[in-house]
Amino acid sequence: MPVLVMKFGGTSVANLDRIKRAAKRVGVEVAKGYDVIVIVSAMSGKTNELVGWVQEISPFYDAREYDAVVSSGENVTAGLMALTLQEMDIPARSWQGWQVPLITTSAHSAARIEDIPADNINAKFAEGMKVAVVAGFQGISPEGRITTLGRGGSDTTAVAFAAAFNAERCDIYTDVDGVYTTDPRVSPKARKLDKIAFEEMLELASLGAKVLQTRSVELAMRYNVKLRVLSSFEEPTDTAGTLVCDEELIMESKAVSGIAFSRDEAKMTLVTIEDRPGIAAAIFGPLADAGVNVDMIVQNVSETNYQGHAGGVTDMTFSCPVDQMKRAEKALNDAREAGLIKFDRLEADTDVAKVSVVGIGMRSHAGVAARMFKTLSDEGINIKVIATSEIKISVLIDRKYMELAVQALHDAFELEKSA
């Protein structure tokens, strides 16, 4: 039997009625002759509640216990989904991550999938089971402890299963009907894309568009998994949603495909550090060890003998997710106490946002950066940090200008029109 993977996000399984609605959709695919693997998230709100409790107990929590706590929401949904399918006379059972077993690294709260042995579930398919319901987001470490894959990790679970079972397609059911040129809540002119290249989706996801977890797209690209994002609240058609696919299948050739943004950024500046070879490694090594995901980095022009320092000194600015800021501060202060780095003070600015323009067409269209900077300048928006890649340009700006910037850029690149 061909295998189909269907993933339902938190809002698609928010209560028993929605679980039933999702189960009916699973039933449609079973009737078509698929063996279906359903990946479920926790009911919406549940994971946030659990995360909130852990953080209230301690800002420097043991990630192994965090994982044991926050993985529980998915287990509930998996069981309820299996029961709902059984009630519809569809043979189904649930699997928790450790039961599959979905084996991961020991990097708790951000574990990577190492292996998904298919025999266990395939044996049940061979016995007549039609649907395997798997709790998303979780796995088991080599030490036998529960791990989680990071927020949105259920998408990655879904794609990994699609790859492991050589599935015909991986459908991601969510609360939006596809991928948009930008968030419609910020720009009413936002337009749904029928197709988007893996690379673009990767930039959009990692830049905070949040439709799909970054790693799920990486994984889909690596294993060439057909990935479809669609709404669980609309009747599905053959053209529903957005297909995330290889760029060769994309006919549109606009310079920019979408505008991404992220509010959850913190800008941190180490004031007056030594400007010497190895200083960047001395700073970012401890941050990496502490699990801080540093994003943009800017080093100021060096000033020799500034304020009596013997060698050259400079400032170093970087950005990271706001919820890793305390961890970053601790890591840097610890490194200073251990004598590994010197700095006068550490300034943190949480009133910033990141805005990015993304498009594979950028490679062949010149002047995208110039048009972006002029657009922001015309609106009186000051750029604090700039970072670029082959298919995206990102800027850090004052958070209060974020919506304005997104709307102005959406207009400037004429994203309301299809190519």
Add this chain to the structure above:
Amino acid sequence: MPVLVMKFGGTSVANLDRIKRAAKRVGVEVAKGYDVIVIVSAMSGKTNELVGWVQEISPFYDAREYDAVVSSGENVTAGLMALTLQEMDIPARSWQGWQVPLITTSAHSAARIEDIPADNINAKFAEGMKVAVVAGFQGISPEGRITTLGRGGSDTTAVAFAAAFNAERCDIYTDVDGVYTTDPRVSPKARKLDKIAFEEMLELASLGAKVLQTRSVELAMRYNVKLRVLSSFEEPTDTAGTLVCDEELIMESKAVSGIAFSRDEAKMTLVTIEDRPGIAAAIFGPLADAGVNVDMIVQNVSETNYQGHAGGVTDMTFSCPVDQMKRAEKALNDAREAGLIKFDRLEADTDVAKVSVVGIGMRSHAGVAARMFKTLSDEGINIKVIATSEIKISVLIDRKYMELAVQALHDAFELEKSA
């Protein structure tokens, strides 16, 4: 190091403040030099919510999925408790049932503990861990699926750990400060008992007193585990709570120690069945197979050739927990369809309650039954079914008279006075 087992029920871990309060109490025992095994229930209300969802999906749910769903609450509390202890600088970690592994039978939702290998946790104690926090109520079957031990199963988990680790004592922290002569909410004259015999506790628990799960007391009796029930809301003293112990240690010698009651009973009557050898087995076999816990059984006097039946006919009445009634009806109707039994109709009465007087002194005091029946008769309460054992007498009555019966019996046996 001597090992102490401490079990915290749902109200004792209902929120983060209460978990902290419980953790402090654990810290006191750690400071005394104990290696502590903490068994936790789900936060109060959580398990009921999960059970409600499962039952809403299907009254004839798959017990394996039920177990996977309802066991999740304990996992959350175990992780939060471990984090709270760590925050107090007490080395701790959590274990879910399958991680210990706490091996049970495959009787889902009512599994029995088969084995608790101690090496895993003992190895961590040897490494300097001071507290093992274990999710109560759950285990793993030989097939690798999650099992639960039945409602209140965390008490059984606690006693089983106390036996497996040869613990010095097993303290059950709950929302009451001990075992009472009856529920103080029903009779304001109820009095706390300092000690109670295992056998009496067994009858009180199985009859619905609900302070401890029946099997936990059986297990404590079998392995001679010192069991103490005490409140997590009062400062503990050496005489706090109630010690559940061997009857040789009980000095009191009243005929009756306590009055138990249960609202959650259903009375079922099979009307006009054949009165032949083997008929009881034909009826109660299918009920046992369906997992129905039949409690009291009464068979009416036989009437020969009643309503044209060839052989003698009779009625059979039994009681079972109200939530197993549908299951019982299904099992009996299936058995009738399969031609295994014949009956005219099945009458179910859920407006009944069970009231029992319990006491090891009953063995040496005559006239307890007579006094009980007279007391109820004086109050105008009709007895529907009677059942007796060596140390208890139970009656099924109309539910509306339950409180009245309990109060009248508490007075009649002078339970407000200590012996």
